[in-house]
Amino acid sequence: MTTPLHEAPATDSVLLTFDGRVLEVFGLTDTHRYHIWRKPQLEFSHGRHPWLTIVLGQGGRHSFGYDPHRLGGLRALADRLARSRPDRWGFGCAVMKYWLCGGWCPQGWRCSGTGSPSPG
Incomplete structure (x- = not known):
């Protein structure tokens, strides 16, 4: 993305x-x-x-x-x-060191909503 x-x-x-x-x-x-x-x-x-x-x-x-x-x-x-x-996205992602919104990540990862994203 x-x-x-x-x-x-x-x-x-x-x-x-x-x-x-x-x-x-x-x-x-x-x-x-x-x-x-x-x-x-x-x-x-x-x-x-x-x-x-x-x-x-x-x-x-x-x-x-x-x-x-x-x-x-x-x-x-x-x-x-x-x-x-990041404060609009919700909580932090320890893996990516970015914040997640429940569906989008700056690196194009899919957010699981748990702070542990999975690729694409």
Whole structure:
């Protein structure tokens, strides 16, 4: 099962992508990767110099500016990210180290609903 890549530019030189498993930020000093099990979420400040902050479930933040006219695309990415968060899926899977929803797993495994998935 392949999840389509979602891309949202924050500025002319900063791009966020999300493939269903990893949120990546390109164009800053280096590339940043946030795996879905870290529960990343996007928060937006508004005003003269708007900021986007990636907040991680276990603590940690990463903030940078965004262009206000790009807010719609960034919010769409934030919504997709929120729908993919592990805390929406239910309980943890010790084998895959991902969270299960009762039928879908990022690796394409079938969820048994017990925390022990089986292949395809």
